[in-house]
Amino acid sequence: MTRKVGAALWTGYRAGALVVDRGTGRMGVMQPRTDDSYTIAPVDGSGGRWTVRSMDRLRLATNDERKALGLGPRSVD
Incomplete structure (x- = not known):
């Protein structure tokens, strides 16, 4: 990520997000x-x-992947 003056720093997904490890699956x-x-x-x-x-x-x-677990589609805030 390129840092620019006034740019927000992305620190990751919020707690509770369903994620997949790219390396291990x-x-x-x-x-x-x-x-x-x-x-x-x-x-x-x-x-x-x-x-x-x-x-x-x-x-x-x-x-x-969410559907396979019985979860609905993710929502965007």
């Missing part, structure tokens, strides 16, 4: 940000929570 829910990382709680019950230091590793779950 694991799906989970964003937790509140800590000082140096983002904690993700898995939705499939396998393994424990994991952390990522960079938002580059995450993407929002698609509507099809």
Whole structure:
């Protein structure tokens, strides 16, 4: 991201967002940000929570992935 004077600093998805780890394919829910990382709680019950230091590793779950879990499409605020 290029920093410009007056530009908002993007700090990631809000807590509660359903995300997918690009590296592993694991799906989970964003937790509140800590000082140096983002904690993700898995939705499939396998393994424990994991952390990522960079938002580059995450993407929002698609509507099809959400549907597979019985969730509706995501909304945009």
